[in-house]
Amino acid sequence: MRPPALDLAPEVVETVRERLARTPGDLTPHRVAEALRAAGRPVGDATVIAVYDELRRDVVGAGPLDPLLRLAGVTDVLVNGPDAVYLDRGGGLELSPVTFPDDAAVRRLAQRLAAGAGRRLDDAAPHCDLRLPDGTRFHAVLAPLARPGTVISLRVPPRRAFTLAELIAAGTVDARLAEVLRALVNSRRAFLISGGTGSGKTTLLAALLSLVPPQERLVLVEDASELRPDHPHVVGLEARPANIEGAGAIQLRTLVRQALRMRPDRLVVGEVRGGEVVDLLAALNTGHEGGCGTLHANSALDVPARIEALALAAGLGREAAHSQLASGVDVVLHLSRGRDRVRRLEQIGVPLRDESGLVTMAAAVQVGPAGPEEGAGAGRLAELLR
Ligand SMILES: Nc1ncnc2c1ncn2[C@@H]1O[C@H](COP(=O)(O)OP(=O)(O)OP(=O)(O)O)[C@@H](O)[C@H]1O
Numbered sequence: 001m002r003p004p005a006l007d008l009a010p011e012v013v014e015t016v017r018e019r020l021a022r023t024p025g026d027l028t029p030h031r032v033a034e035a036l037r038a039a040g041r042p043v044g045d046a047t048v049i050a051v052y053d054e055l056r057r058d059v060v061g062a063g064p065l066d067p068l069l070r071l072a073g074v075t076d077v078l079v080n081g082p083d084a085v086y087l088d089r090g091g092g093l094e095l096s097p098v099t100f101p102d103d104a105a106v107r108r109l110a111q112r113l114a115a116g117a118g119r120r121l122d123d124a125a126p127h128c129d130l131r132l133p134d135g136t137r138f139h140a141v142l143a144p145l146a147r148p149g150t151v152i153s154l155r156v157p158p159r160r161a162f163t164l165a166e167l168i169a170a171g172t173v174d175a176r177l178a179e180v181l182r183a184l185v186n187s188r189r190a191f192l193i194s195g196g197t198g199s200g201k202t203t204l205l206a207a208l209l210s211l212v213p214p215q216e217r218l219v220l221v222e223d224a225s226e227l228r229p230d231h232p233h234v235v236g237l238e239a240r241p242a243n244i245e246g247a248g249a250i251q252l253r254t255l256v257r258q259a260l261r262m263r264p265d266r267l268v269v270g271e272v273r274g275g276e277v278v279d280l281l282a283a284l285n286t287g288h289e290g291g292c293g294t295l296h297a298n299s300a301l302d303v304p305a306r307i308e309a310l311a312l313a314a315g316l317g318r319e320a321a322h323s324q325l326a327s328g329v330d331v332v333l334h335l336s337r338g339r340d341r342v343r344r345l346e347q348i349g350v351p352l353r354d355e356s357g358l359v360t361m362a363a364a365v366q367v368g369p370a371g372p373e374e375g376a377g378a379g380r381l382a383e384l385l386r
């Protein structure tokens with residue numbers, strides 16, 4: 001569909017393919033760039049992306065969906081049975097011209113992709129959620145469970161992280177806060193990024209992780225691998241659902257504990273949404289600096305209650321949860337999506353304990369229509385970042 005961006009000599013792609021095959025790891029633009037460099041090839045952005053695209057095509061092998069997955073800026077490809085294939089390339093859902101001959105063809109494609117990842121997808125196990133080798137998330141539910149036919153949802157990983165400069169340009173981060181965020185990263189203080197669904201938490205986290213000094217070691221723990229920080233030293237751990245016999249599940253909690261033995265300079269929990277909060281808080285309270293992660297919360301004020309609820313469900317009492325939150329988490333960055341649909345870093349908060357011992361959030365910076373304004377927590381933030 002789209003012509004190759006560059007006239008790539010086939011041997012360039014071959015060289016990169018061979019080099020990548022020799023070392024384990026996901027196919028990422030970063031690794032492509034490294035392989036090009038190691039092969040003594042010129043490494044321009046356009047070359048890296050072109051080689052990456054070319055290699056992605058082989059790994060994904062999503063048949064008629066391939067051309068859609070290769071379109072610039074595509075984030076989602078959604079198959080609703082044989083007759084409707086939608087895509088999202090930033091401007092909402094669009095119906096694509098792609099169709100399948102019948103539902104059996106959609107089913108075969110779904111089964112092939114699942115089988116390629118060693119998973120079963122049939123009438124006994126009619127749904128499946130997994131990550132393809134190139135990082136694309138693949139989810140499928142077979143008909144007749146799903147209507148109007150077998151439904152496949154593909155989420156394409158971002159090719160590269162947004163930079164802080166790009167988030168500023170997009171209106172997400174007020175330029176006057178850039179230095180505060182840099183100072184936050186450099187201070188190695190523990191922070192959480194909170195916000196509602198799709199408010200850009202993961203994106204901001206990746207941008208901040210890209211600012212971490214290159215000599216530090218990042219260990220990422222995620223339910224589904226999606227963070228792609230632009231950083232030379234990243235190790236990722238991904239949770240695993242139970243297999244068809246209900247065995248073999250690896251929980252995020254387990255991985256957080258494993259991560260601590262891996263000498264992380266930064267322990268990153270991509271999304272805190274369950275019992276792993278207990279292990280994360282424990283780590284942050286036992287001298288592990290530089291912890292961070294995202295947390296779903298509709299307002300910055302909600303953060304302590306949300307942590308408390310997650311911790312309680314995992315057996316950690318209210319008092320303990322608050323006390324560990326207060327001493328373990330230094331800063332909360334809250335994002336929200338305005339009426340204009342723009343995602344904004346709306347508040348920088350610091351958790352403070354009141355007389356009763358419970359944590360409340362104090363705004364250190366509140367971003368209003370006129371820009372950032374200092375709040376009651378400003379002094380505490382300055383102290384933390386000193
Ligand atoms: N500042 C931004 N400008 C434009 N697009 C953005 C921005 N931040 C994030 N996005 C896009 O919005 C979508 C959701 O972003 P992201 O995954 O970071 O949100 P999230 O809050 O982590 O979502 P979830 O609640 O699903 O975890 C992504 O497609 C991402 O590329």
Ligand SMILES: [Mg+2]
Pocket residue numbers: 201202203271294
């Ligand atoms: Mg997220």
